[in-house]
Amino acid sequence: MSEFDLMAMLERQLEGGVSTQRQNILELRQERLKVFARRPVELAVDYVANKELMSAVSVAFSLGRPLLLTGEPGCGKTLAATWIAVRLGLVDGHFHQFQVRSDSRARDLRYDFDAASWFRQSQLKNETVEKKPFIHPRALGLAFGWRGPTDRPHVVLIDELDKAPRHFPND
Numbered sequence: 001m002s003e004f005d006l007m008a009m010l011e012r013q014l015e016g017g018v019s020t021q022r023q024n025i026l027e028l029r030q031e032r033l034k035v036f037a038r039r040p041v042e043l044a045v046d047y048v049a050n051k052e053l054m055s056a057v058s059v060a061f062s063l064g065r066p067l068l069l070t071g072e073p074g075c076g077k078t079l080a081a082t083w084i085a086v087r088l089g090l091v092d093g094h095f096h097q098f099q100v101r102s103d104s105r106a107r108d109l110r111y112d113f114d115a116a117s118w119f120r121q122s123q124l125k126n127e128t129v130e131k132k133p134f135i136h137p138r139a140l141g142l143a144f145g146w147r148g149p150t151d152r153p154h155v156v157l158i159d160e161l162d163k164a165p166r167h168f169p170n171d
Helices: 006-015 020-033 040-044 051-063 077-087 115-125 139-143
Strands: 095-099 111-113 135-137 155-159
Touching: 040 077, 077 155, 095 139, 139 155
Parallel strands: 095 155
Antiparallel strands: 111 135
16 A cells, blocks of 8 residues: 555545544645645745846835736746745735736725625614725725835735736726
C-alpha cells in the first residue's frame, strides 16, 4: 500500500471497527494540504520582486501616487500587491482586496448600501430613518479615509478585472 492511499487506510479502519485512527488519518490529510493552501500573505514572504517592480513601487511610494499593476492573467499581480502590503506593514487595516464579479459595478468599490436593513428599520420606526448607518465603505472608500485611518498609505487590490462588465472600467 502506498503512503498516499489514505482512503484504503480509512477503509481498513472502518472494517476493523477501530475509529480512533480515523482522526489521525484526517489530521495527516490536513497536514499534507497546508502546503497547497497557503494564504497570499504567507506566500508574499517568499516573493522576489524584480528591479523594475521595486523601482515602480519606490517612485509611487515616494511621490504618494497610486501604482497600477497590469499584466496577463497568472503573471503575479495579486501576489505582487500582497507583497507590497506586507513590505510596507499595511496588511492590517490598510490592505483592501476587491474581487470583481460579472455583475460588479464601479460604485461597489466605494461603498455598499444595505437597503433591506434600512427599509426594515424605516418600517419599524414609521418615520424617516437616516441612511448613513446603512452605508458601509468598501476598498476605495476605506483607502480614501472614509470611516478609517488615513495615517498610512493603503494598498487596494482590484482582482479579476477582466471578469467585469464591459462598462465597469469606464465608470
